[in-house]
Amino acid sequence: MRISDAKVFVCCPGRNFVTLKIYTDSGVYGLGDGTLNGRELAVASYLRDHIVPCLIGRDPSQIEDIWQYLYKGAYWRKGPVTMTAIAAVDVALWDIKAKALDTPLYNLLGGKVRDRVMVYGHAYGTTIEKTIEDVNRHIESGYVAVRAQSAIPGLSSTYGVTTARAYEPAQKGLPAEHSWSSEKYLAFVPTLFEQLRTAVGNDVHLLHDVHHRLTPIQAASLGRALEPYRLFWMEDATTGELQEGFRIVRQHTTTPLAVGEVFDTIWDVKLLVTEQLVDYLRLSLRAGGISALRKIASFAEMYHVQMGSHGASDLSPVTMGAALHFDSAVHNVAIQEYMPHSKETLDVFPRAYRFADGYMHPAEAPGHGVDFDEALADKYPYDPAYLPVNRKLDGTLWDW
Numbered sequence: 334m335r336i337s338d339a340k341v342f343v344c345c346p347g348r349n350f351v352t353l354k355i356y357t358d359s360g361v362y363g364l365g366d367g368t369l370n371g372r373e374l375a376v377a378s379y380l381r382d383h384i385v386p387c388l389i390g391r392d393p394s395q396i397e398d399i400w401q402y403l404y405k406g407a408y409w410r411k412g413p414v415t416m417t418a419i420a421a422v423d424v425a426l427w428d429i430k431a432k433a434l435d436t437p438l439y440n441l442l443g444g445k446v447r448d449r450v451m452v453y454g455h456a457y458g459t460t461i462e463k464t465i466e467d468v469n470r471h472i473e474s475g476y477v478a479v480r481a482q483s484a485i486p487g488l489s490s491t492y493g494v495t496t497a498r499a500y501e502p503a504q505k506g507l508p509a510e511h512s513w514s515s516e517k518y519l520a521f522v523p524t525l526f527e528q529l530r531t532a533v534g535n536d537v538h539l540l541h542d543v544h545h546r547l548t549p550i551q552a553a554s555l556g557r558a559l560e561p562y563r564l565f566w567m568e569d570a571t572t573g574e575l576q577e578g579f580r581i582v583r584q585h586t587t588t589p590l591a592v593g594e595v596f597d598t599i600w601d602v603k604l605l606v607t608e609q610l611v612d613y614l615r616l617s618l619r620a621g622g623i624s625a626l627r628k629i630a631s632f633a634e635m636y637h638v639q640m641g642s643h644g645a646s647d648l649s650p651v652t653m654g655a656a657l658h659f660d661s662a663v664h665n666v667a668i669q670e671y672m673p674h675s676k677e678t679l680d681v682f683p684r685a686y687r688f689a690d691g692y693m694h695p696a697e698a699p700g701h702g703v704d705f706d707e708a709l710a711d712k713y714p715y716d717p718a719y720l721p722v723n724r725k726l727d728g729t730l731w732d733w
C-alpha cells in the first residue's frame with residue numbers, strides 16, 4: 334500500500350478546525366486533526382506546503398519511520414505548530430492501519446485494559462450558587478467527575494465562565510483583553526470549593542483549572558487551602574516552561590497536580606516525571622500523536638504519574654475519537670476531559686464514540702471511528718478567532 338495523496342481542510346462549523354485526510358492506492362483513507370487554537374492556518378500551511386509533498390509514495394504502514402522522518406528530518410524540532418502537524422499525520426496513519434486490518438484502533442495499542450473511560454465535564458457559573466447548580470446538573474446527567482470554575486468577584490470576566498450553556502475558548506475577531514488579579518482569585522477559590530463540597534458530598538470527583546495564572550508559591554498556597562475539599566486534581570497551577578517551579582508547589586501541598594495541555598514533547602515533562610512533581614500529565618494527541626503519547630505514558634508509568642488528556646472543544650472530534658482508543662488501551666490513563674462539541678461540529682464529523690453515564694466508549698468500527706463530511710465542511714469557511722489575552726489590574730500583560 335502507498336500514500337497516493339493527502340489534503341488539508343480548514344473549516345469553521347462553530348469554531349475552526351484543521352483536518353488532514355491521507356489517501357492510499359488501496360482506497361483506504363485516514364483522518365488526523367491538525368487544529369491549534371488561534372494558530373490554525375500555520376499548521377495548515379506546515380502540512381500542505383512542507384509535509385504533504387513528502388508523504389506521497391510512502392508506505393503508510395511505516396508509522397514510526399514517518400514520525401521520525403518528520404520530527405528529525407525537518408532539523409527544526411518541537412514547537413506546537415510542528416508537533417500538531419506531525420500529530421495529524423500520525424493519527425491519520427494509525428487510522429489507515431487499523432482500517433486496513435479491519436479492527437478498532439485500540440487493538441493495535443495492546444487491546445482494551447478498561448471497559449469505559451471516565452471523563453470529567455465542565456461546570457461553571459457567574460456566582461457560587463450557579464456553579465453549584467451546574468455541578469449538580471452534571472451529576473444528574475451521570476457525570477462522576479466535574480471541573481468547577483466560577484466568575485471571580487471584582488473581575489469583569491473570567492476565562493471558562495459564560496452565561497451560555499456551552500463555552501467556546503476562542504472569540505471571533507482579534508484577541509479580546511481580559512483583566513486578572515491573582516489576589517482576588519486566591520481569596521475566592523477556597524470559598525467556592527468549601528461550599529461546593531458541602532453541597533455535593535464526597536462521591537463526586539471535583540477538579541479545578543488555574544490556567545497557569547499563579548506563581549509557584551501562590552499555587553502552593555492555593556493547593557494547601559484546597560486540601561480539605563479533596564480535589565481530584567488542580568490543573569495548570571503554574572506555568573510549566575520552568576519545570577523546577579513545580580518543586581515549590583509540590584513541597585507545600587498534597588492536592589494532586591495536573592499539567593501539560595500546552596506541552597508538545599516528552600522533553601517538556603522530563604523533570605516533572607522523574608522528580609514526581611505532578612500526578613497527572615494532560616498532553617493530548619496534539620503533542621505528536623499516538624506514537625508520541627504512548628512513549629510519554631510509558632515513561633510516566635515508571636514514576637507513578639498518570640495520564641488525563643486535554644479534551645477541550647478546540648480539538649476536533651477526530652482527536653476525541655482517537656484519544657478514546659488510546660485511553661482504552663493505556664494502563665496509566667486515569668481520566669479524559671470531555672467538553673462536548675457543538676451540533677454543527679458534530680454534523681461535520683460523523684463518529685461512533687459515545688457518552689453514557691459519565692463515561693465514554695470508543696468506536697467499535699475499524700480505525701478510530703471518526704469521519705469527515707467534506708461537502709458540509711465546505712459550507713463553513715475559516716473565521717479568525719483567538720483566545721483572550723489577560724492583563725493585570727495595572728495594565729501589565731499577565732506573565733504567568
Ligand code: CS2
Nearest residue numbers: 370502542594644645647670
Ligand atoms: C482548558 C482549555 O480545557 C481546558 O482545560 O484549559 O479551554 C484551553 O484553554 C483551550 O483548549 C485552549 O485552546
Ligand code: MG
Nearest residue numbers: 542568569594
Ligand atoms: Mg486546562
